[in-house]
Amino acid sequence: MRSSSRLEVPITEEHTYKVIIGRNVFKEVESALPENVKPCLAVVGEGVAKGARWVLKEASAVFPHWEILKDGEAAKDLSVALNIIRKLWELKADRWCALGVIAGGSLGDTASFAASVYMRGIPLIQFPTTLLAMIDSSLGGKTAVNFEGFKNVLGSFYHPWLVVDDLRFLDTLPDRVFKSSMAEAIKYGITLNPEFLKYLKDNSSKILARDDEYVSKVIAESVKTKLEVVRKDPRERKGVREVLNFGHTVGHALESASKFELLHGEAVALGMVVETLYAERVGACSSCYEALEGALSAYSLTQVKAPKMTIEEYKAMILKDKKRVGDRLRLPLLEGVGRWRLELVPLDEFVETTFKIMEEVFWSEDF
Secondary structure, rough: OOOOOEOOOOOEOOOEEEEEEEOOOHHHHHHHHHOOOOOOEEEEEEEHHHHHHHHHHHHHHHOOEEEEEEOHHOOOOOHHHHHHHHHHHHHOOOOEEEEEEOOHHHHHHHHHOOOOHHHHHEEEEEEOOOHHHHHHHHOOOEEEEEEEEEEEEEEEEEEOOEEEEHHHHHHHHHHHHHHHHHHHHHHHHHHHOOHHHHHHHHHHHHHHOOOHHHHHHHHHHHHHHHHHHHHHHOOOOOOOOHHOOHHHHHHHHHHHOOOOOHHHHHHHHHHHHHHOOOOOOOOOOOOOHHHHHHHHHHHOOOOOOOOOHHHHOOOOHHHHHEEEOOOOOEEEEEOOOEEEEEEEEEHHHHHHHHHHHHHOOOOOOOO
């Protein structure tokens, strides 16, 4: 009897996401693929290969060939993508050979980019190895590598044929990393799914204990919530996907100010606090912060310390934000729990107001 769960979420007329969630689910891969698609090559992050020794054995049972590659930010390089493409070429891989990527988000982005351009696109199977990758970066079809020292310059929209979320990867995830990943799930709840936000708060003890039933629910609800947004705006042209950036405008600035000592989820949690309080100050919503704080505190994310910076440093970071349009910012603004609108806000006013919020909430001696 299969103990896993399967989701099928259509996002375009041509593509339906297939997601397997469970424990020991590598063996279910071939049965989830069309008959004409055959696993060909798996690329495995070196950290995963060292930390989870069962991976190579089980990957070998699915893929006839595998390669261990560097992971982390160093993996987001065009040369790494070309190495994957070269290996596929050497294997004489055709358009029906599936490429698997068993890694976190960075190598996942690069391998996805390689899959999107080899033979104009071959089947891609994502095996995300962190909670953050399971609920966020393995979904949505964004692929990218860095170029000339700048992040995500080269990329494409290319969706995986299959996402395999094996819960065994989460067994060895450090507590800090696991908790920080929950910020993205909370983001889905506060902006789009009030029932999910309540579930996250009410069941935090079971989720933090990594109970398979409750963690599987977190992954499944995150998948469905994010992919519903992607379905409405698959190529990020309509403004609908902007909601997925909630908390990220301020969060990215804080992440940079910390010299990346903050984990991404921790920075997003802080960013959501500031952007929620900003929405309340401009009169867009009321009582939103109370709901957000309750969920964040359940995962100790209200205890994260924000790095200090000057307003000049902060403004310089906001000016580099991809959501800037001239002297304005495209901002997902909360109207209530589960409700938002896209607003063009004056950049200088946003910087001044949110910096004051950070002074009061993060850096005040009374806090």
